[in-house]
Amino acid sequence: MKKIAVVGYGNTKFTKDKLPIESLLLESTKQVFDTTKNLSQDLIDGVIVSTNDNSKYLGAILSELSGIKPKISHTVEHLCSSGSSAVISGFSYIASGLVDTVLVTGADNIGNSGQILEWDKSRGEYDRPIYWASMFTKAHKRQFNTTDEELAIVSAKNHKHAMDNPHAYTHKPYTISEIMNSKNITDDLRILDCSYSCSGGSSILLSSEKTAKKFTDQPIWISGIGQKTNSASFTKNKLTTLSSSVMAANDAYKMAKITPQEIDVAEIHDAFSVCELMAVEDLNFTEKNTGAQYVRNLFNTEDRKINPRGGLIGAGHPLGATGIAQIVEITQQLQNKAEKRQISNANHGLIHNMSAAATSSSVLVLKS
Amino acid sequence: MNKFESELKTGNFVTSECNHCNRVVWPPSDYCDNCFQKVSWRKISKNGTIIELSKKENDVFCISEFENKIRIMGKLDAQIDMAKPGQRVKLSKCLFNGKNRFFFSLENN
């Protein structure tokens, strides 16, 4: 298969302000043009938009606003993993030889409609994400004796990391006890254990090996991709493992020809604290039933390996932008450009993005 | 509105099923997800089992499983301390008023 690299990127600041979706898309696209050398509109032959917004024809709108006349242009929607799904589409178009350079831009607004899957009749009136998150958390507590403190450490760590992320929607640190004593959403969920929808946009530029060097001296290669959809309805799920993530990760590691232990830095989908505990196990960074100890150790040693930009909990979760923002972070890490967030000697990075209570997952492996 | 919701409106809890494959088709659909034959509809047994539960304010909610396959989320009429996974429940009521609503009560175990 052709080698394909991330050769440029851009981010808006994530905020709680509602903004026109077109403005969010254009803002992070502008950043790509401002920061990528030798980039001109005529060199981009694919424009893919990732969003849960109900506006139509956004691929064409973003293209026109950016002065691009691409061969391929459309929108990708896959709930919370729309961003990684759009990137995988862009990758595939380049790999097929249809196009050479693709702009992938994702954005969403605070309070957008992508948080409730109307179709899922099995959820009854309990259709908001807090309900499946409560089921996951309760089942995790029951099976692994997970404590509220262990859950709170995830949030404390990620809020702390977000302090050094200029794009995060909040820069407020919280202590473990503040998180444990924050408002009960349900018996098993504190308000500070939740990620929140916000407004924001993120972009990356993908290019084939042939042209990558034109745009950057540090192309970051997408070396592994895994994606798995198990179902759409939540109640078919297992409750203590993200089974679609396990399968996606195995495929991604296999394609990248590396082991999980070779991953130096990862952005993972901490929609709720429990998701990070499950993900570090299901991505095989640590053995089953050791996730809480693993995360506690990262926190105590100030190791930023997991969610250096603050994850979804710390940075905010503009659904369509999230998967792309994760890739921007890992790209910066592998280019040694992550400033205060920088992990030393990072050669391999991973992103984990999932939808609708892990009924589907994407995992990408990147390397410098 | 599909058959599932129209029946729910009248208080009936029904599932699609495939007579060719002899299996429940869940979530409700027009065609079997195995052989794509048209489904038939029938009432679901009201005897289920708790899979997991939690509580929001005074509202205990749970995932319950019926006929070893059909899982739904609904409100459990019990104190949280009185219930646990594996316990038998009965679907005491179901209705549709914009959203599906399911109500469970504990069986005498």
Ligand SMILES: [Zn+2]
């Ligand atoms: Zn059939």
